[in-house]
Amino acid sequence: MQPSRNPGLPPLIFAENPSRRKKFIRGAAWASIAALLGVGAYRYSFPEIRKQADLLARLPGLQQSAAAAQQRIRAAEDRLAALSADQDGVAARVTRLESRVTANLQTARKQTQEIVAQAQQHIEAEHAGRMDALQARLGVVEASQGEEQTRLVQLQNEVSAAREQIARQSQQIAFLQQETGRQLDGVSRQVARLDRDADRERRNLGSLSAKVERKRIDFEIAKNHSREVAPGVTIEVTRIDVGYRKFDGWIWLLPDRRTVWVRQQSAQRPVIFYTKDDNRPRELVITHVTKNSVAGYLLAPAPGYDGSSPDAIAALQ
Numbered sequence: 593m594q595p596s597r598n599p600g601l602p603p604l605i606f607a608e609n610p611s612r613r614k615k616f617i618r619g620a621a622w623a624s625i626a627a628l629l630g631v632g633a634y635r636y637s638f639p640e641i642r643k644q645a646d647l648l649a650r651l652p653g654l655q656q657s658a659a660a661a662q663q664r665i666r667a668a669e670d671r672l673a674a675l676s677a678d679q680d681g682v683a684a685r686v687t688r689l690e691s692r693v694t695a696n697l698q699t700a701r702k703q704t705q706e707i708v709a710q711a712q713q714h715i716e717a718e719h720a721g722r723m724d725a726l727q728a729r730l731g732v733v734e735a736s737q738g739e740e741q742t743r744l745v746q747l748q749n750e751v752s753a754a755r756e757q758i759a760r761q762s763q764q765i766a767f768l769q770q771e772t773g774r775q776l777d778g779v780s781r782q783v784a785r786l787d788r789d790a791d792r793e794r795r796n797l798g799s800l801s802a803k804v805e806r807k808r809i810d811f812e813i814a815k816n817h818s819r820e821v822a823p824g825v826t827i828e829v830t831r832i833d834v835g836y837r838k839f840d841g842w843i844w845l846l847p848d849r850r851t852v853w854v855r856q857q858s859a860q861r862p863v864i865f866y867t868k869d870d871n872r873p874r875e876l877v878i879t880h881v882t883k884n885s886v887a888g889y890l891l892a893p894a895p896g897y898d899g900s901s902p903d904a905i906a907a908l909q
Contacts, residue, residue, distance in 0.1 A: 805894040806875075812887040818844075822892050824867070827876070829886055837881045859888075 811821040818828035824846040831840040837859040843852040845867055852865050863876040870893065878888035 806891045807894045809890045812885055814885045821890050834883050839886050
């Protein structure tokens with residue numbers, strides 16, 4: 593007796609009867625195949641079965657919904673029948689409403705015609721009153737037109753008299769122009785004579801200036817500062833007006849120990865001063881004015897000339 597090749601089965605069955613072993617194996621194989629087919633069929637048919645079950649479960653609710661819909665349809669049919677029955681009453685009401693509207697329109701038309709007639713009468717009366725007032729005013733204007741005609745004649749007479757007066761005044765003006773021309777000729781001759789005298793004086797002054805030798809000394813002085821621009825001449829600036837190009841300050845002279853005050857002195861306008869020991873003039877001229885300083889020059893007599901020559905004195909006299 594040989595031992596069994598499959599330890600899970602009884603050894604005697606397979607050892608004594610080999611044909612039963614083959615049948616058993618085929619039966620087990622067919623059982624496995626059937627089981628697999630059953631499992632697959634159940635897996636694919638189970639959702640459809642569940643759908644059919646859900647439909648069967650919903651069938652009572654669908655029947656109730658259908659019954660409710662039938663009841664609503666019957667109620668709508670009843671209402672439609674009631675509306676058909678009331679249609680005749682509505683038509684009668686519409687007819688009565690049309691009659692009332694027609695009567696109201698006729699009444700309103702009549703009242704409107706009466707109001708228009710009254711307004712027309714009022715307008716005609718007012719127009720007649722205005723025409724009467726205009727005619728009265730026209731009469732007043734016509735009455736005053738005669739007075740205006742008289743005034744116009746008077747004005748024409750006054751204009752004629754004014755024209756005659758203007759003609760006389762024109763003659764007087766022509767005479768005055770002739771007299772003025774003669775007087776202007778005399779004045780012109782006097783001016784020409786004065787010009788000749790002035791030319792002679794300028795020539796004398798030029799000769800005097802040529803004889804008096806002076807030296808130009810340029811300088812620049814800051815505001816609130818003093819500076820000795822020439823021996824014995826010290827200048828200080830105390831105030832500056834840039835807009836008007838003016839300044840204030842003083843000039844200190846030595847050995848005179850004298851102060852010459854300068855008030856609102858404009859640029860290009862000379863300040864002329866003298867000393868006790870010298871009769872020669874000195875000129876201070878400011879040429880440039882800024883916010884913080886002024887600049888200019890001093891004309892002083894040249895050294896070695898005392899200005900006491902007879903020609904110079906005669907020219908000064």
